[in-house]
Amino acid sequence: MKLILGIESSCDETGVALYHSERGLLAHVLHTQVAMHSEYGGVVPELASRDHIRHVLPLIRAVAQKAGCQLQDVDAIAYTQGPGLSGALLVGASIACALAYALDVPAIGIHHLEGHLLSPLLSDPAPEFPFVALLVSGGHTQLMRVDGVGQYTLLGETLDDAAGEAFDKSAKLLGLSYPGGPELAKLAARGQPWRFKLPRPMLHSGDLDFSFSGLKTAVLTLTRQHTLDEQGLDEQTRADIAHAVQEAIVEVLVDKSLLALKQTGLKQLVVAGGVGANQRLRTQLDQAAGRRGFRVFYPDLEFCTDNGAMIAFAAALRLQQQEARRDYRFNVKPRWDLQQINYTS
Ligand code: KG4
Ligand code: ZN
Numbered sequence: 001m002k003l004i005l006g007i008e009s010s011c012d013e014t015g016v017a018l019y020h021s022e023r024g025l026l027a028h029v030l031h032t033q034v035a036m037h038s039e040y041g042g043v044v045p046e047l048a049s050r051d052h053i054r055h056v057l058p059l060i061r062a063v064a065q066k067a068g069c070q071l072q073d074v075d076a077i078a079y080t081q082g083p084g085l086s087g088a089l090l091v092g093a094s095i096a097c098a099l100a101y102a103l104d105v106p107a108i109g110i111h112h113l114e115g116h117l118l119s120p121l122l123s124d125p126a127p128e129f130p131f132v133a134l135l136v137s138g139g140h141t142q143l144m145r146v147d148g149v150g151q152y153t154l155l156g157e158t159l160d161d162a163a164g165e166a167f168d169k170s171a172k173l174l175g176l177s178y179p180g181g182p183e184l185a186k187l188a189a190r191g192q193p194w195r196f197k198l199p200r201p202m203l204h205s206g207d208l209d210f211s212f213s214g215l216k217t218a219v220l221t222l223t224r225q226h227t228l229d230e231q232g233l234d235e236q237t238r239a240d241i242a243h244a245v246q247e248a249i250v251e252v253l254v255d256k257s258l259l260a261l262k263q264t265g266l267k268q269l270v271v272a273g274g275v276g277a278n279q280r281l282r283t284q285l286d287q288a289a290g291r292r293g294f295r296v297f298y299p300d301l302e303f304c305t306d307n308g309a310m311i312a313f314a315a316a317l318r319l320q321q322q323e324a325r326r327d328y329r330f331n332v333k334p335r336w337d338l339q340q341i342n343y344t345s
Contacts, residue, residue, distance in 0.1 A: 002020055002021050003021075003069065003075050004018070004019045004078055004319070005017070006018075006077075006308045006309065007056065007060075007078070008080045008115070008308045008311045009091050010082070010083070010084025010092075011084050011138070011139075012034065012088075012306075013031070014051070014056055014059055014092075015029070015030045015309070016028065016030075016059040016062075017029070017313075019316050021319075024122075026069065027066035028063065028308050029062050030059075033051050045087055048087070049087030056091060056092065057095070071099070074103060077096045077099055077100040077105060077107050078108045078110050078311050078314070078315030079093050079096035079097075079109060080110055081093060082112065082334055084334060089333075093331075097330045104326070106326050107328060108315045108324055111314075111336060112311075113135055113338045114314050114341060115311045118149070118310065119299040120297040120298060121313070122299060122300070122303060122313055123297070123299060127270050127297040129146060129148045130145065130266055131268035131269065131270050131297075132145060132257070132260045132264055132266050133270045133272055134253065134256075134257050136253065136271070136272070136274070138179070138274055139165070140158075140162050141157060141210050141253075142338075150321065150322075150341065150342055154338070154339055155208045155263070156207060156208025156209045157210065158209070159202075160211050160212060160213035161212040161213045163249055163253060164179075164274055165212065166212035166215050166245070167184050170216055171183050173223050174187065174223065174241060181275060181278065182277070184242045184245060184246065185242075185278055187242040188242040188243040188245070189239075190236075190239040190243075191239040191242055193243060196244035197244060198215060198219070198222075201215065203252055208256055208263070210256060246278070246280055250284050253275075254281070254285050254288050258288055261289075261292075267294055268294070269294060269297070271285065271297070271298050271299075273304065276299065277301055282296075282298060
């Protein structure tokens with residue numbers, strides 16, 4: 001199995017990539033729906049599905065052209081089978097399986113989070129197994145122990161909102177556009193560190209679980225208080241609140257990641273998922289880990305958020321261990337526990 005076409009369509013990004021098992025990533029292309037959804041302040045699932053339909057075939061043609069390949073050269077087609085929006089997932093799954101059938105090659109359903117957590121292995125230097133992975137996306141916040149491809153153990157996770165969700169909801173309360181994470185980070189850079197301190201939920205719980213839902217309530221209270229003030233919610237106050245939100249989320253993520261390394265005795269931490277693009281998180285993690293002799297690995301920025309490369313790459317690693325079947329019946333898994341995909345012990 002040499003050349004793998006990967007298709008990602010779990011949410012609001014259509015990502016397509018061609019990965020070669022010996023030559024590495026040949027090309028990847030992406031269409032983001034951010035502009036379309038921003039009008040509504042969040043992802044509208046039906047619009048997302050329709051947009052994936054519009055873009056997936058042109059993107060497949062574009063990636064083949066960019067890589068200098070023909071579709072007939074493809075040895076397997078990987079697609080995101082879940083978790084995600086069911087309609088959006090169905091677009092990728094049905095295109096992948098139909099194309100695989102037509103080309104007489106296997107179709108492989110990939111777990112979206114497996115794609116994210118293996119994506120730092122696409123970079124150089126890459127971590128070596130075993131490592132701890134901090135998965136921080138719009139829908140998930142998890143600490144996993146990764147002993148190898150397909151060997152994932154959940155160490156802790158959020159009991160309510162995900163870290164990305166906390167960024168996005170707080171950003172919305174501050175009047176920022178969707179997706180709020182990067183916007184909030186930009187605003188936070190102008191914030192004064194001393195002005196507000198927000199709660200750090202479960203910071204001292206002693207376990208590796210998280211809780212972020214209290215944060216948006218605290219932000220709501222602060223924004224309401226200041227809206228009622230005479231001067232209203234001025235620009236500096238918005239920046240100061242954004243700063244406090246980012247600090248609270250980052251501190252909890254850093255502390256729990258260090259605790260996970262301490263508890264497992266492992267030395268490497270991999271950060272994956274959209275929130276991994278946050279510069280403050282990277283700086284704080286690097287500093288804290290460096291002091292204790294740990295090493296932190298991040299995917300390149302373009303592979304932090306959703307993309308097709310991580311799906312093609314995860315399939316390539318899996319195919320080194322598992323035989324691919326030519327079975328074109330497909331189902332999607334909008335909810336799917338990562339530990340269920342373990343296939344080696
Ligand atoms: O992994 P991802 O692209 O999609 C999901 O699978 O959810 O993650 C998207 C999340 C969003 O919540 C977005 O606001 C957040 O990642 N995000 C960030 C940054 N870039 C993306 N959050 C904070 N700072 C950033 N720079
Ligand atoms: Zn994702």
